[in-house]
Amino acid sequence: MTASVHDLITLSPKDSCNTKLAAGPWDFDTVPGYGPGSSQADRLPDPVSRPGQLPERYQLMPEPELQERILAAKATLGEELVILGHFYQRDEVIAHADFVGDSFQLANAALSKPEAKTIVFCGVHFMAETADILSAPEQAVILPNLAAGCSMADMADESSVETAWEEICETYGVDPENTLPDAEGKLSILPVTYMNSSAALKAFCGRHGGIVCTSSNASTVLEWAFERAHRVLFFPDQHLGRNTAKAMGVxxxxxxxxNPRKALGGNTAEQLREAKVLLWHGFCSVHRRFTVDQISQARAADPGVKIIVHPECPMPVVDAADAAGSTDAIQKFIAACAPGDRIGVGTEINMVNRLAAQFPDRTIFCLDPVICPCSTMYRIHPGxxxxxxxxxxxxxxxxxxSVEPEVSVHAKVALDRMLAAKPKA
Known part of the structure; x- marks a missing residue:
């Protein structure tokens, strides 16, 4: 089985994308950027400030004491507390989650505990924002470390998207308010944002007739959008948008x-008029690491190996795999495999390691030999x-x-549309 994140302290530099990952995440909370790991080179928008904070006594506590304190606090808080944990969280955190899942499942889970006074979201900033939008006004949503952002989400900021939208609507000769359908009863274009985006961009979609998608229901969402519009502006992840639309025949x-840094996104007006899906120049740093060569090496070592990757991976990687799907789909794929199967997985290492432990009768390994967890998810530590x-x-x-009410009301429109767009079986 691939080495776990906890083994990083003994790994040589060639085995890890950054050996500093072995340090406590609080060491990097006040340092500009996303911290050590796979997203360390990502371009930061200006400004981004989500400083973390952790009292020193918790930094110095041994792991067993932290675990005991978490259990004791949970017992005291009882039904007033619900803890949500994303699949990519470290095991020591997942152990305390009441719900574990992908972003679509956790968005629904946030709705399922109306009696809880507090939702503690062990994930990243945009997930906590979504939980706040969907939860009751009297519920508080907590992100244990405010420095847990998302480099992909930050690749599409509100100002850049607004500017792009104005250029696009001018090219198509339509009102930016996007409210008037044509003779076919369709709009010229609709915005679709991936869950991995800020509340402001979800609100942008809500204001302009658009919708939010997750990797679980992206195809359902695109079908919804194409019923209502001739085109889609899909942001921030180009790979999920491309892979999903390609599978639909686009x-x-x-x-x-x-490209938000170029006029007309680096395109001609004719290219935009012929477009069906405009893909924002964004990506996931973890999933961009996976390559066709890694798949070829796995097949050379074992021609019978099964390969499944996340749809945030580049298109050639998805095309070379046996299957692609959300984190939940990956889990179901592995559960459906037979004892003795070898499965190469193209997604975040914490989840791969957890699946390997869950199914010891199968050989489950990460396609990327270099250990690179999602460096921002990694900032949620038991401390x-x-x-x-x-x-x-x-x-x-x-x-x-807390999401401002004027943002929340429009973002909720787009999120409610997302929740109604059930993933395909």
Whole structure:
């Protein structure tokens, strides 16, 4: 089985994307950027400031004491607390989650506990924002470490998307308010944002007739959009958009890339008029690491190996794999495999390791030999979880994520459309 993140401290530099990952994440909370790991070279928008904070006593606590404190606080808080954990979280955090899942499942889980006064979201910033939008007004949403952002989400900021939208609508000769259908009863274009985006961009979609998607329901969402519009502006992840639309039969030449730093996104007006899906120039740093060569090497070592990757991987990687799907789909794919099967997986290492432990009768390995967890998910450490829970017991709420009402109301429109767009079986 691939080495776990906890083995990083003993790995040589060639085995890890950054050996600093072995340090406590609090060491990097006040340093500009996303911290050590696979997204360390990502371009930061200006400005991005989500400083984390953790009292020193929690930084120095041994792991067993942190675990005991978390359990004790959970017992005291009882039904007033619900903890949500994304698949990519480290095992020591997932152990305390009441719900574990992908972004679509956790969005639904946030709705399922109306009696909970507090939702602690062990994920990243945009997930906590979504939980706040969907939860009841009296519920508080906490992100244990406010420095847990998402480099992909930050690749599409509100200003850049607004500017792009104005250029696009001018090219198509339509009102930017996007409310008037043509003779066919369709709009010229609809915005679709991936869940991995800010609340402001979800609100942008809500205001302009658009919708949010997850990797679970992306094809359902695109079908919804094409019933209502001739084209889609898909952001921020170009790979999910391209892979999903290609599987639906959209030709690649009708999926131009929109680079927000170039006029018309780097395209001609004719290319935009012929487009079916405009793909924002964004990506996931973890999933961009996977390559066709890695798949070829796995097949050379074992021609019978099964390969499944996340649809945030580049198109050639998805095409070379046996299957592609969301984190939940990957889990179901592996569960359906037979004992003795060898399965190469193209997604985040914490999840791969957890699946390998869950199915010891199968050989499950990460296609990327270099250990690179999602460096921002990795910032949720048991120390932060213990701290925010013990503060709740003391009657103090720390690291609450609150979306402004004028943003929340429009974002909820787009999110409700997403929740109604059920993933395909």
């Amino acid at each position: 030709p690649l030449e009708q999926m131009p890339l929109w 932060y979880l213990a701290w925010v829970l013990e503060e709740l017991v003391a009657g103090e709420v720390h690291n609450q994520v």
